[in-house]
Amino acid sequence: MSPDGIYGDETVAIVKDFQRKQGLGVDGIVGKNTMAALDTRFEWLSHRVRLHFISISLATVPFEESFSKAQKVYGQYGIDIQFGSGRSLLLTPAETAMFERIDQQCNWELTSGEYDKLHRLGPTVPAFEIKVYFVDKMRGVLGCGGHAPGRPAATVAKEAWRWDMGHEVGHVLLTKTFTPVHHPHQDNLMNAFPANNEVVKLLTDAQVRKIRTHPCCKRQYPVSPAY
Ligand SMILES: [Zn+2]
Numbered sequence: 001m002s003p004d005g006i007y008g009d010e011t012v013a014i015v016k017d018f019q020r021k022q023g024l025g026v027d028g029i030v031g032k033n034t035m036a037a038l039d040t041r042f043e044w045l046s047h048r049v050r051l052h053f054i055s056i057s058l059a060t061v062p063f064e065e066s067f068s069k070a071q072k073v074y075g076q077y078g079i080d081i082q083f084g085s086g087r088s089l090l091l092t093p094a095e096t097a098m099f100e101r102i103d104q105q106c107n108w109e110l111t112s113g114e115y116d117k118l119h120r121l122g123p124t125v126p127a128f129e130i131k132v133y134f135v136d137k138m139r140g141v142l143g144c145g146g147h148a149p150g151r152p153a154a155t156v157a158k159e160a161w162r163w164d165m166g167h168e169v170g171h172v173l174l175t176k177t178f179t180p181v182h183h184p185h186q187d188n189l190m191n192a193f194p195a196n197n198e199v200v201k202l203l204t205d206a207q208v209r210k211i212r213t214h215p216c217c218k219r220q221y222p223v224s225p226a227y
Pocket residue numbers: 167171182191192
């Protein structure tokens with residue numbers, strides 16, 4: 001159905017159908033028992049990836065939409081994308097000039113040059129948490145998942161597709177050892193040219209399995225529901 005946020009007749013009918021199949025009282029209302037039955041059907045957020053956002057862009061960056069889209073994609077697979085911290089950097093004029101456009105080619109390992117300099121800016125974050133840099137412009141690309149070993153970071157241009165932050169974080173988590181690097185299907189988050197549409201992007205089972213092995217994707221344990 002097309003989501004409209006309204007708990008209308010269609011929603012009531014579906015809830016009743018679900019209650020009937022679960023052997024619950026059929027009233028179309030999502031109460032305590034129905035909620036518990038729903039909870040058991042969905043995997044809890046068994047893993048988490050914590051991101052730290054650093055903006056060097058002078059303009060407003062599409063942070064909130066990029067973040068919520070990443071949460072939607074990974075959340076489908078029980079991976080909680082968490083907000084670690086966020087800040088804008090106050091750059092010196094020389095740094096501003098250097099980072100106005102990232103000209104360096106994106107590679108898996110970026111141990112020197114503009115990316116390396118950029119990724120050394122901003123806060124020190126806990127080990128196995130990922131820094132995400134929003135920049136104004138990048139030459140030839142809209143994002144890059146490359147970084148120095150042991151310093152996980154992704155870089156995203158402010159005009160990138162709103163799915164792209166999740167895509168670049170996907171590169172960080174999948175690492176260069178996962179193939180194919182880019183998935184051929186447009187609905188997959190790791191497609192090279194993801195359309196900027198409202199359909200929530202997907203990951204394959206193989207991608208999810210690989211992502212869960214990355215040290216930045218940590219297992220977390222459920223908080224008991226407050227019934
Ligand atoms: Zn890519």
